[in-house]
Amino acid sequence: xxxxxxxxxxxxxxxxxxxxxxxxxxxxxxxxxxxxxxxxxxxxxxxxxxxxxxxxxxxxxxxxxxxxxxxxxxxxxxxxxxxxxxxxxxxxxxxxxxxxxxxxxxxxxxxxxxxxxxxxxxxxxxxxxxxxxxxxxxxxxxxxxxxxxxxxxxxxxxxxxxxxxxxxxxxxxxxxxxxxxxxxxxxxxxxxxxxxxxxxxxxxxxxxxxxxxxxxxxxxxxxxxxxxxxxxxxxxxxxxxxxxxxxxxxxxxxxxxxxxxxxxxxxxxxxxxxxxxxxxxxxxxxxxxxxxxxxxxxxxxxxxxxxxxxxxxxxxxxxxxxxxxxxxx
Amino acid sequence: xxxxxxxxxxxxxxxxxxxxxxxxxxxxxxxxxxxxxxxxxxxxxxxxxxxxxxxxxxxxxxxxxxxxxxxx
Ligand code: SF4
Ligand SMILES: [Zn+2]
Ligand SMILES: [Zn+2]
Numbered sequence: 585x586x587x588x589x590x591x592x593x594x595x596x597x598x599x600x601x602x603x604x605x606x607x608x609x610x611x612x613x614x615x616x617x618x619x620x621x622x623x624x625x626x627x628x629x630x631x632x633x634x635x636x637x638x639x640x641x642x643x644x645x646x647x648x649x650x651x652x653x654x655x656x657x658x659x660x661x662x663x664x665x666x667x668x669x670x671x672x673x674x675x676x677x678x679x680x681x682x683x684x685x686x687x688x689x690x691x692x693x694x695x696x697x698x699x700x701x702x703x704x705x706x707x708x709x710x711x712x713x714x715x716x717x718x719x720x721x722x723x724x725x726x727x728x729x730x731x732x733x734x735x736x737x738x739x740x741x742x743x744x745x746x747x748x749x750x751x752x753x754x755x756x757x758x759x760x761x762x763x764x765x766x767x768x769x770x771x772x773x774x775x776x777x778x779x780x781x782x783x784x785x786x787x788x789x790x791x792x793x794x795x796x797x798x799x800x801x802x803x804x805x806x807x808x809x810x811x812x813x814x815x816x817x818x819x820x821x822x823x824x825x826x827x828x829x830x831x832x833x834x835x836x837x838x839x840x841x842x843x844x845x846x847x848x849x850x851x852x853x854x855x856x857x858x859x860x861x862x863x864x865x866x867x868x869x870x871x872x873x874x875x876x877x878x879x880x881x882x883x884x885x886x887x888x889x890x891x892x893x894x895x896x897x898x899x900x901x902x903x904x905x906x907x908x909x910x911x912x913x
Numbered sequence: 914x915x916x917x918x919x920x921x922x923x924x925x926x927x928x929x930x931x932x933x934x935x936x937x938x939x940x941x942x943x944x945x946x947x948x949x950x951x952x953x954x955x956x957x958x959x960x961x962x963x964x965x966x967x968x969x970x971x972x973x974x975x976x977x978x979x980x981x982x983x984x985x
Contacts, residue, residue, distance in 0.1 A: 585957045595955040599945075604957055641975060744974065798948055798973040799955055810971060812920055825974045826946070833945045 596799045599836035607803050614800045617791040618650045625767045627786040628736050634658045635734035635783075637725045638681075638689070640674030642801040642808040643740030645681050647789050649804055651738065652685065659734070663724050664693035665717060666701025670813055677809045690728060694720055700895055702815065708895040713815035716891060723888040727871065729783040741787040744794035747839040748824040750846055755824075763854035766847070774863045774872045781863050781872030793839065794825075868893065914962060916940070917969040934958045936968070946974050 585594040587606035594604035598613075605613055622628060634651060638644040638660045651658050662678045665671050675691070682689035695701050702720065706713040729737045746765070753761045771784040789797060801808050816822060831838045863872040868889025885893070916936070917924050930936035933949045933956050949956045950969040962968070 585959055594957050597957040597959075607955075642973075643975075793945075794975070795945060795948065795973045798971065802948065802950070802955060810919055812975065816975075822974065829943055829945045829974060833943050 595803070596796070598793075598796065600793075600832075600840055602836075610799065611803060614646075614792060614796060615650055615653050618647070618788050619654055621767065621791045622654075622786075622788055625786075627768055627788060628656065630655070632657070632735040633733070634736045634738050635690075635725075635729045635732065636660050636738040637721070637740070638662050638678045639740075640677035640681075640809045641740070642806070643742050643745075643789060643794070643797045645678070645740075645806045645808050646792075646797045646800045646804070647738060647740045648681070648687075649685070649806060650800075651788065652687070658687065658738075659732075660687065660689035661725065661728050662689055662691045663721060663728075664691065664695070665720070666693065666695045667703060667813060667815060670809075670811065671701075673811065674809045677807060681806060681808075690732065692724065692728065694724070697724065698892055700892075700899075705891070705895050706815075708898040709891060712818075714819055714821075717815070719888055719891060723871075723886075726783055730780055735784065737783045737785045739785065739787055740789055740797070742789040742792050742794050742797050743839055743843060744825050744828070745821075746787065746790055747828055747843045748821050750843055751824045751828060752820060759854050759857035762851070763856070763858035766851060772863065772872075774865070790843070791840075914964060914966040914968060917967075919970070919972055928964070930962055932958070932962060933960045936962060937970070940970065942970060947972055 585597055585604040586592065587594045587609050588603040589609040589612075590606060592606040595607055596610045597604040603613075628634065634656050636644065636648040636651065636658050638648060640662070648658060648660055660678065660682050662675055664675055678689060679691070695704075698720075700708065702713050702717045705711075705716040705720070709716060725737055725739075746767075750762075750765060752758075753765060767787045767790050769782070769785040771780055772782040773779065774781050792800075800806075828839055828842075863874060864884060865871070866873045866886035866889055867884040869886065871886060873884075873886035914927055914930075914936075915924055916927050918940075927936060927939060930939050934944065936949070937944050937947070937958075944958055948971045949960075950971060951962075951966055956968075
C-alpha cells in the first residue's frame with residue numbers, strides 16, 4: 585500500500601478511512617484529527633493550563649505528546665495505584681516519557697494519600713478492583729487538578745473506549761449515563777462565585793481508534809507499557825471492546841458511526857436523565873458532592889469517602905480480630 | 914518465521930503465510946485488534962512477508978477504563 589498523501593510506502597492502514605499513511609503523514613493525520621475534535625467540541629482555549637492524566641499506557645502518553653505538538657501548555661499527572669510490579673513499571677514508563685520530553689510530571693500515590701492500594705481496597709470492600717480503581721482515579725484526578733490550579737483535565741479515552749462505554753450503557757439502558765456521556769464535561773461550582781467543585785474534563789482522542797493510538801506511540805518512539813493490568817481479568821469494558829472490534833473487522837466504520845451518531849442524534853434526548861445535580865460539601869473531605877446521591881443513603885458523604893470509610897472500618901475489624909489492634913494500644 | 918506474541922510474552926514459529934493478513938488469519942487474530950511489527954517498523958495488512966522474518970503481533974485493546982460519571 586502507498587501513503588495517501590505522498591505515495592511513499594505505507595506503514596499504517598486505516599480501513600474506516602479507506603486510507604494508508606507513511607510514518608510522517610500518519611503522525612500528521614492523528615494530530616489533525618485531534619485538532620479537529622478539540623475545535624468541534626470547543627474543548628480548550630490556547631491559554632488553558634492542561635493537566636494530562638497518564639497511566640504509562642499508549643493512549644495517555646500519546647494524547648500528551650499530541651497536545652504538546654499542538655502547542656498546548658501541559659503537565660502530566662501519574663497516580664500510583666499500588667498494583668504490585670505493574671504499577672512500578674507503568675510509573676517508570678510515565679517518568680521516562682516526561683524526562684525524554686523535558687516536561688513536568690506530578691506523581692501521587694494512593695497509599696500515601698489515603699492508606700490503601702487498589703488491591704487492598706478491593707479485598708477490604710469486597711468489590712471488583714476496577715470499580716474502586718475508577719472511583720479513586722476520578723476523585724484523585726479532579727482533586728489534583730483543582731489543588732494545582734489547572735483549567736482542564738485531559739484523559740486518553742479513545743474511540744474504542746467511548747464506543748465500549750456507550751455499548752454498555754445501551755445494553756443496560758442506563759439513561760443517566762447516556763445523558764452524561766460527552767467528550768467534554770464542563771467545569772462546575774457549588775454556587776455562583778464559589779470555588780470550582782469539578783474541573784473541566786476533555787477527551788481529545790475520541791476520533792482516534794485504539795489501534796491508531798498504539799501505532800502513533802510506536803512511531804513516535806514512546807516506550808509505553810504493553811503489559812496489561814493484572815486486575816483486568818473479566819473486565820466487562822474489555823469484553824465489549826472485543827465484541828465491537830469483531831463488528832468493526834467485518835464492517836469498518838462501525839465504531840465511529842455508532843459513537844458519532846449517538847453524539848449527533850441521540851445524546852441530547854437523554855439530557856433530562858442527567859439527573860439532579862445540586863452540590864453540597866462532603867462531610868468527609870469537604871469536597872463538593874452530588875446532593876441527591878448523598879440524601880438517598882442518608883449520609884452526606886461523597887462516594888469516595890464512603891468507600892474509604894468502609895475500607896477503614898473493615899481494616900479495624902480485621903486488626904481487632906487478629907489481636908493486632910489490642911497490642912498496639 | 915518467528916512471531917512474538919504478548920500477554921503473556923512468547924515466541925511461536927509459523928510457516929507459510931505470505932502476507933500480514935494471511936499470518937493473522939493463521940493465528941486466528943482479528944486484524945483490528947493488533948499491530949504487526951518487523952524491525953521496529955509497522956506493517957500494513959497487505960505487506961509481503963518472508964520465511965526468515967521476525968515479527969511481533971502486538972495487541973492494542975486495553976481493558977482498563979475510567980467510569981465517566983461524576984455527577985455532571
Ligand atoms: S484494569 Fe481495573 S484495576 Fe487495573 S488499572 Fe484498569 S481500572 Fe484499575
Ligand atoms: Zn506520506
Ligand atoms: Zn468526600
